Amino acid sequence: MAELTPAAREVRRRLLHDYRYYAAKSLVIRAKNAQIVPLKLNAAQQILQDAIEEELASRGYVRIIILKGRQQGLSTHVGGYLYFNVSQKEARKAMVITHHSDSTRALFDMTKRYHDNVPAILRPSTKYSSRKELSFDRLDSSYTVATAGGDQAGRGETITDLHASELAFWKASKARELWNGLYQAVPETPGTNVFVESTANGVSGLFYELWKGAVEGTNGFRAVFIPWFLQPEYRSAVPEGFERTPDEEELVIKYNLDDEQLQWRRIRIAQNGLDLFRQEYPCYPEEAFLTTGRPVFNPETIYGMMEDAKDTKPHSRLALEGHPEIGFEWNKHSRGELEVFEPHDPSESYYIGADVGLGVRNGDWSVATVMDSRKRVVARYRAQVDPDYYAYVLNELGLFYNEARIIVENNNHGILTCNRLGKDLAYPDFYIEEVLDKTTDKITERLGFYVSVKTKPLIIDQLRADLRNNELSITDEVILRELSTYIVNESGAMEAEEGCHDDCVMSLALCNFIHEGYFEPIPADDDWYVEAI
Incomplete structure (x- = not known):
């Protein structure tokens, strides 16, 4: 093989270390318009990548929990980042656990698309490929998917890259045991990555507790939340006679929304209702948690009391x-x-x-x-x-x-x-x-x-x-x-x-x-x- 020129060597170095560059040049996704396009990071993905790079710079490994809204591409981003690691480095083991078998298949298909379409020079030698695993023989690395509640995935193994998807929806009776086994399998050493991502599912459960601990800075995770209005595509044409409601005026003051964003919000609320909109397109984290489930007591009242009690300690x-x-x-x-x-x-x-x-x-x-x-x-x-x-x-x-x-x-x-x-x-x-x-x-x-x-x-x-x-x-x-x-x-x-x-x-x-x-x-x-x- 001919020796690489300095320019080619620099490109290869960037592909190995710079995920933003690697994603745009090497990975493809199925976009919302059903087209296969290069993975160029959107606004939400850029924020997540910033957090990843800050984690690596500050302590050498990644521990991130993501409270996500609908269709922000954050699962896609995590999947691409895991493939970026296991397909180019030796002795890596990536494990992806989802809440449902359909989601497991979808995430594996996404990764398989990455693998099938990556440039040949970057595609690692594959020992075998099944519906649940990609194994790269020369690198001695692998990428495996599983469904929460199934086999005791991760038991007895050392995992370098873990993705716990939709953790809030894992079966409550098994979630803690499964999570503890998986998390203990990831050593706290340089280069390891743990991502927890989910939409909210009420003010309780394992995901909420992990999120709360990350926000309070007590469990070693970095909390990442991206509000819906950062997505540039979430806009609609404003009709004649458009007037803001008092609630919308408050949103403008708080988040600097414009009328196109407000109109897009109106349409989604008309289609699915205000509570579902708040859950799937939250403006702030607590909004997502408080609008899930069928609570007996008014969530906003209880949350207000929680905020007041936050700094109160027992006498x-x-x-x-x-x-x-x-x-x-x-x-x-x-x-x-x-x-x-x-x-x-x-x-x-x-x-x-x-x-x-x-x-x-x-x-x-x-x-x-x-x-x-x-x-x-x-x-x-x-x-x-x-x-x-x-x-x-x-x-x-x-x-x-x-x-x-x-x-x-x-x-x-x-x-x-x-x-x-x-x-x-x-x-x-x-x-x-x-x-x-x-x-x-x-x-x-x-x-x-x-x-x-x-x-x-x-x-x-x-x-x-x-x-x-x-x-x-x-x-x-x-x-x-x-x-x-x-x-x-x-x-x-x-x-x-x-x-x-x-x-x-x-x-x-x-x-x-x-x-x-x-x-x-x-x-x-x-x-x-x-x-x-």
Whole structure:
């Protein structure tokens, strides 16, 4: 083979190290107009490539999580970048995991198109090619695709390039185990790449947690989000008589949108509705997360509370120490189950709502929410304790909070908690239901509150109305997170999203149900009395 000229050597060097140059000169894609064209990076892809290059410059490897909108070409970009690496370098193993078999095939077909159309001088020797893998024998590198929930992909292997696609839609029961296995297979060494990309799917789950950790700078990932209005093609001709709505005027002020972009937005909203538009074409990350699913509580209200609570830390944490025979005492403890958000006030009136868990590991939680007279959540107890012991916890919690009025769910194992608290411990201010005995036609008393298909909507709808009217003040992120993942399922029932809990929601709803409301005192000075006379 003839020796390369200096100019040719420089071209080859750029093809090896400069992905932007390599993509435009070597890769082809099927464009939106159904034409096969060179991969010239669009605005969104340029932003992603900037983030990749910043990662490489700062620490030598890439860890990026992408919250994406619709048809921005970010999956295409990641696929091209992985092929760029494995087809030119030795001992690389790329693994792509998607949420659905159709997506798996689509991403592999895209990579196969790269491979089939790359210039011959850049196409590596191929040992074999299947519907799931490209293997390059001389480089000892490979590119493999798989579907989440299938075989334990990545187990026992060392992966250099990982692409977790649509992570928010991986099956919740298997997502964490699969992700942990894959992520642990990628060494934290120079040249390795991990990309997580997905559209949003509610304020819960693995993808949301990874995104939140990246934004907060706690998990080692760089967060990348590109709003829809950076796409130059997202414009439509403006008709005569076009006038902006108040909401559109706000968008113009915030994001400097023009009328062509607003008209394009109007058309998409008319076709699919505002909620779907916000999910698929978000202006900011939280908009995408908050408009997915079928939330019971207003997402914007909950998100506003989350923003207000972001910098709020618990006043203290307390643990209940002692034994029934010798007595109990609340003591400060860094890992105490009782998180206190406001200092205790000896003159205040308090209310406690309690949801009872079974007390087993990996099960539901026993939660007690404490409100003051102004409907501020001042404390929250959350632990996995036995139902009988939970009665002692509630007794001590109520006494600590000035003999607070307590309401306890009496379903299933909650019956034991209610009997122990109301009868054995004789708590002084315990909620008792009056129930009509249909057999004797007499009114009987029942300790606690029975949550049924009839009574659950009563307390949840009251909580929903009071939250909408801004009557509650909540700075507890655990409660707010559960409120955000409390949904209406396909059968119309209200419950926690799969993989989430609703113990805090039920505890809060019960507490709100027995709250007598807050009355602002009217100051009365001498002038008031003169006017009254």
